Amino acid sequence: MKNRFVVLFLCIVTSLGLLSFSMPKNLQKKVEKEIKKTFNVDEFSLSKVIVPEVVSNKLKGKITEENLLKITIGDKVLGFAFIDKAPSKTDEFDYLVLLDKELIVIKTKILIYREDYGGEIGSKRWLKQFIGKTSKDTLKYEKDIIAISGATISASSMTIAVNTFLQNLEILHQNKVL
Incomplete structure (x- = not known):
């Protein structure tokens, strides 16, 4: 009886852990x-920060904890992933920022763009401009x-979004979250 309870408990905990990532499946596939x-x-494994x-x-x-994730293999930290939305002219777009373990941007990617233009x-x-940026950088469009x-609003929005993330990265680092 005790073993069944333990197995049931572990199944529930594992299920809750998997369900706690609220990222849509199509977005999750692109991130992976x-x-x-x-x-x-x-x-690799993704865990919430x-x-x-x-x-x-x-x-x-x-x-x-839903949009900042640690990327690991076993105990080894590979880096971090940040997934968010930024405004475009009439909608929003989803983007990804990948950091190495030293918190340096190694890739940015537009995951889903919902406008006809831009x-x-x-x-x-264009996205290569963000590679190598750290929390010490301040970006100006x-x-x-x-x-x-033809993409003024979206390009400016992406610049602001990455810049804000880099500023927040400094705060997270100073407070020993990362």
């Missing part, structure tokens, strides 16, 4: 694909990040 390609791995409320109150943007922000060439004709 980018992690595999960027880190050159077939298998818990941000204490006292630290969360200091952040300028929304970083939660999709150029998804180009690898049209100065540090090249503008895109």
Whole structure:
């Protein structure tokens, strides 16, 4: 009887852990694909980064245990993934920022773009501008990040979103969350 209870308890805990990622399945597949390609791995684990409320109150943007994830293989930390939305002209787009274990941006990716125009922000060439950025960097659209004709709102929005994330990264690092 005790063994059945233990097995049932473990099944419930495991199920709750898997259900706690509220990322839509199509988005999760895209994130996993980018992690595999960027880190050159077939298998890895994603775990939530818990941000204490006292630290969360200091952040300028929304970083939660749902959108900031640690990427590991066994005990080895490969890096971190940040998934969020940013506004475009009439809708929002989903984006991904991948960091190495030293908290340096190694990839940015537009995961889902919902507008008819402005999709150029998804180009690898434009997104490469964010690679190598750290929490010490401050990005300014049209100065540090090249503008895109026809995608002004989205390109500016992506720049602001990454810049805010980098500022929050510094706060998370200072407070020993990362």
